[in-house]
Each structure stands twice: as C-alpha cells, then as structure tokens.
Amino acid sequence: xxxxxFLSYRRSDQELAGxxxxxxxxxxxxxxxxxxxxxxxxxxxxxxxxxxKAETLVILFSEDCNNSRQLRKELAMADVMEKDVIPVxxxxxxxxxxxxxxxxxxxxxxxxxxxxxxxxxxxDRLAEQEFGPKGGPREESxxxxxxxxxxxxxxxxxxxxxxxxxxxxxxxxxxxxEYRDFLPFKWYEIAALIAMFAxxxxxxxxxxxxxxxxxLTEQEFWDTTIGFFAIAWLYGVVVFPIRYFRRGRxxxxxxxxFVLSTGTLAIVTGLVWLGDPSFNExxxxxxxxxxxxxxxxxxxxxxxxxxxxxxxxxxxxxxGRVIRKWNSHVETI
Numbered sequence: 001x002x003x004x005x006f007l008s009y010r011r012s013d014q015e016l017a018g019x020x021x022x023x024x025x026x027x028x029x030x031x032x033x034x035x036x037x038x039x040x041x042x043x044x045x046x047x048x049x050x051x052x053k054a055e056t057l058v059i060l061f062s063e064d065c066n067n068s069r070q071l072r073k074e075l076a077m078a079d080v081m082e083k084d085v086i087p088v089x090x091x092x093x094x095x096x097x098x099x100x101x102x103x104x105x106x107x108x109x110x111x112x113x114x115x116x117x118x119x120x121x122x123x124d125r126l127a128e129q130e131f132g133p134k135g136g137p138r139e140e141s142x143x144x145x146x147x148x149x150x151x152x153x154x155x156x157x158x159x160x161x162x163x164x165x166x167x168x169x170x171x172x173x174x175x176x177x178e179y180r181d182f183l184p185f186k187w188y189e190i191a192a193l194i195a196m197f198a199x200x201x202x203x204x205x206x207x208x209x210x211x212x213x214x215x216l217t218e219q220e221f222w223d224t225t226i227g228f229f230a231i232a233w234l235y236g237v238v239v240f241p242i243r244y245f246r247r248g249r250x251x252x253x254x255x256x257x258f259v260l261s262t263g264t265l266a267i268v269t270g271l272v273w274l275g276d277p278s279f280n281e282x283x284x285x286x287x288x289x290x291x292x293x294x295x296x297x298x299x300x301x302x303x304x305x306x307x308x309x310x311x312x313x314x315x316x317x318x319x320g321r322v323i324r325k326w327n328s329h330v331e332t333i
Contacts, residue, residue, distance in 0.1 A: 004130045006054035006083075007033040008074050010064040016090060016115055017060055023123035029130055051077055056084040058126060061103075063093040075102050086129065088122065090115045094326065104322045108330040121333050181257040183236070183264065184243050193235075197228040222276045229272055233265035237303065241310040245317050254314065258307070266299055 005024060009017040014035075021031045032050040037043050047070075051057065057078045065071055078085050079102075087095075087103050089110040095103050109125060111118040204220040205213050240261055244254035273279060273295060282291050 001053065002030070003032040003050060003054040004029040004056065005031045005126065006051045006057050006074075007031055007060070008057060008071060009033070009060040010062055010068065012064055013060050013062055013090065016119075019116065019119055020060070020123065023119050024126060027123055027127040029127055047074070048077065051083075052081060054083065055130065056086060056126075059085070059087045060090050061087045061093075061095065061099075061108075062091040066093075066096045066099055072098060075099075084129070086126065089330065094323075100322055100326060104326040104329070106329060108326070110330050110332040118333055125333065179247055181244065181247075181249065181253070181261075183261045184240060184257075185232075185236070189235070189239075193228065193232055196231070197224060200224045200227065219277055222272070222278075226269065226273050226276060229265065229269040233262060233269050234306070236262050236265055237306040237310060241314040242317075245314055251315070251318065255311070258310075262303065262307070266303055270295065270299060 007017060007021060017033060018035070021033055021035075024031050032054060034043065034047065036050075037046045051074060057074065059065070059071065075085070077083075085103070085106055087106055087108050089108055089112060091112055094100070109122060111122055115122075201216065201221070201224050204224065205216055207214050240258050241254065244257065249257075274292075279291065
C-alpha cells in the first residue's frame with residue numbers, strides 16, 4: 001500500500017507525532033509511522049519499505065534529531081528516491097552539521113512555541129502539499145457528490161487522484177563550471193603581476209640617483225624573477241579559497257584545486273630559485289644540500305600555515321552562507 005506521508009520523529013516527540021497523524025488522517029491523507037510496525041517484523045525492513053512507498057518524508061525536527069543516525073539513513077534514502085522532504089521545526093533549535101548541510105535548502109515549517117496548538121494549521125499545510133489548495137479538483141468533486149450533482153452517490157472517503165503535479169527536486173548546481181579552477185587568476189591580476197615584474201626590473205636598471213639606465217646584472221634578474229613567482233604563489237594562497245567560495249565550489253573540490261594550483265606555483269618558485277647564480281655558488285661551496293632542504297622546508301611550512309588560515313576562513317564563510325540559506329527557507333505558522 002502506498003502512503004502520502006512517511007512521518008519521522010524522535011521518541012521524545014511521540015505524543016506530538018500521534019496527534020499529527022490523527023489530524024492528517026482526518027484530512028484524507030494516508031500516513032505511515034513506526035507505530036504501525038506489526039510484531040515479528042524487522043523494523044528496519046518496515047521503515048525502508050514504507051519510506052519507498054511514501055510520496056513525502058515529513059520530519060518533526062527537534063534537538064534530538066541532530067544526534068539521530070536513523071534520520072541520516074532516512075534522508076539518504078529519500079534523496080536517492082527523490083522524495084519530497086518537509087522538515088517541521090518543533091523546538092527552538094536548528095539543524096547542525098550533516099543535517100544543516102542536507103536540509104538548509106528545504107522549505108521548513110516552524111511551529112514552535114506550542115506546536116500542539118498549531119497542529120490543525122500544520123495538517124492543512126501538509127494536506128495542501130499533497131492534494132493542492134483548498135477548493136481544488138479533489139474538494140470540488142466531493143462537494144458535487146454531496147450535493148447530489150453529477151456523479152452523485154456515496155462520498156468516497158479519500159480521492160487518490162492528486163491534482164497537483166509532483167514537483168521534481170533537482171540537485172543544486174555546484175558552482176559555475178565554466179570558470180577555470182586550476183590557477184584561477186583573473187586576466188587583470190596577471191597583468192598586475194607582470195607590471196610589478198617590469199617595474200622591479202626597471203628599478204634595477206636605474207642608477208642610485210635614478211637618472212640613468214645601467215646594465216642589468218644576472219643576479220638582479222634572478223632575484224626579480226624569484227620575487228615574481230613568490231608573490232604570485234602567496235597571492236594565490238590567500239585569494240584562491242575566496243574565489244572558490246564565491247563560485248560555490250564544494251569543499252572537497254576547493255581543496256583539490258587549491259593544492260594543485262598553489263603546489264604548482266610553489267614548485268615553479270623553487271625551480272626558479274635553483275637557477276639563481278647565488279645558489280650555484282652555495283652549492284659549489286658544498287652547502288647546497290642544506291640550503292635546498294632549508295628552502296623546501298620553509299616553503300612547505302609557510303604553505304601549510306597559510307592554507308590552514310585560508311581554509312579556516314573558507315569554512316567560516318560556508319557555514320555562514322548555509323545558516324543564512326536555512327533561515328531564508330523557514331516559514332512560521
């Protein structure tokens with residue numbers, strides 16, 4: 001038997017759940033909840049089978065739900081089977097962690113304080129979700145029968161023909177994929193870096209008074225080139241996470257391309273440094289190995305430190321955006 005609603009709740013909210021089931025069934029909806037599990041039946045099979053047969057998953061969300069492993073499984077099933085999910089906030093709380101991520105974009109109904117007093121309005125809202133607004137085809141059909149009009153006869157208890165076309169829930173896009181995530185410099189940033197490089201070279205070409213052009217030494221050229229790539233690397237460490245956030249990238253994708261992009265810049269910087277004439281002199285003196293180890297260790301340490309700071313900020317921005325998104329989807333009745 002198919003159901004209109006699969007009701008998920010915590011044991012501490014059983015009284016409210018039972019009252020809601022009764023209110024919904026008086027409005028012609030079929031509701032399944034765990035109190036209908038018959039003796040001798042594996043409760044896990046019963047939950048999975050009846051959730052599969054339901055049109056909509058309704059969750060009475062309280063603080064206890066944030067610690068519910070069972071609710072995680074039910075949400076995962078509902079997502080795979082593309083069920084409608086309606087969270088009902090019954091306490092002064094909010095979803096956290098996994099549930100904030102999964103439910104932030106759902107349309108919430110808030111019924112606290114005193115959810116018992118709002119059961120009728122909540123039941124009407126859920127009935128409208130399943131059968132359409134009052135006065136729609138289902139209600140009019142039953143009114144005609146009751147008045148002895150066309151199709152007069154016994155009034156059916158429930159009309160299973162739903163006038164509302166079920167809305168297919170589409171997955172939210174994960175950012176704009178037209179953007180390049182590997183070394184995601186803007187053209188004007190590249191232009192600015194090149195301009196800085198040119199200005200630095202020009203500064204080396206000027207004499208101490210700044211009145212004449214002198215010959216550029218090989219060491220000055222390499223120092224400027226190393227500085228160019230080092231600045232590009234450090235700039236990317238700071239800017240790339242912000243850019244990934246603004247593009248709506250998932251954390252895993254952002255971390256992957258951050259590592260690839262800043263790692264590439266760090267390697268190029270290191271390779272350029274190895275071509276520095278002064279490094280060749282150090283190597284010739286027999287201390288090149290220690291210098292290389294020190295350089296690599298310093299770059300890795302600096303990279304890790306800046307990455308931690310960058311993604312701490314990234315995580316805080318994502319958390320703030322998810323909370324704002326959740327707040328915008330909560331409707332109080």
